[in-house]
Amino acid sequence: MRITSSLLGAHFGNLAKVHGIVTYKLSPFEQRAFAGAISKGLPNIFNRIRSNIFIVAPPFIVGYLIYDLTEREHHHLSRKNPKDFEDEE
Secondary structure, three states: OOOOOOOOOOOHHHOOOOOOOOOOOOOOOOOOOOOOHHHHHHHHHHHHHHHHHHHHHHHHHHHHHHHHHHHHHHHHHHOOOHHHHOOOO
């Protein structure tokens, strides 16, 4: 097996020469990672919250109310009855 001189210094992704396929590469230093993050991203966040709030919030509210009622009842049942200890002293 003979390696041509043009492939000796090539990176792993550039080992084969494929004809008929065009690839474009952009340097990571030329990309804008946060392009449109404030102008398009923030309104999108608010729209998503507004569209999903009535789907997500009711189960959380019901769950909190059940939890709060259960904790209050547990606290009430774990207390001692003061009338049971009136004659002691």
